[in-house]
Amino acid sequence: MKLRKPKIEPIELNLTPMIDCLLFLLVFLLVSTTFNQYSRLNLVLPEASGVPPDNRQQKIEVVVKPNGEYLVNGLSLSSNNEAELMAAIRQAAGNARNLPFTIAADGKASHQSVVQVMDIAGKLGFVNLNISTRVPHRGQS
Template structure:
């Protein structure tokens, strides 16, 4: 006895719901992710009339008005600054070190950074300043 063969429908996978879910997940992660570049510190940089524009250096030490030090994303005290700077010394020797000191910071705090840099043989040290505001008197 010969049985008739059933005709099978071709198997299809509908990708439309899968694509919808992927796009919804992509939108969810894009909206819920925070993009944090660098925390802003309220610094009053000293003004300089003879300052020159420079490229950003990979090693930057920030001296706050309270006398704290910030290297990268970590806050350091005077005691831990030397070890933290020693970890970045090779890169600082190659590309230079930038010191961003608040105008209200004590002179001793800036000298401490310069002293640690000299002890690690970092020779290219720059101090960040703000451009001086030039005011011209109006003539009658």
């Protein structure tokens, strides 16, 4: 009788079930873990009592009305031409060209009127030019 030699099969290590089990454990741990906010600090910050702004500071404010009229620091001009507006701004500013220059234009004022004020301010050498806006109240659109 002839005996057969047993065949030895090569050993394979299948990692797929082990990876599936590890992923399942990882998902389970992530779902069941509660995240606490221990790193968040509760701070009570001090309030600053700053110096109130100096209302006496000289500034140039040009108001542009809806009909194209100009007011320079609250004084109305007799006409809307460029020469009179330039003269009124020169008179209000004197020789100081570093004063804050604010343009407060009505929403219905023409774009040309606002650009004309900006152009005159540039010609006179003002560098601190601001356009004033209104901050809407909550609940309004």
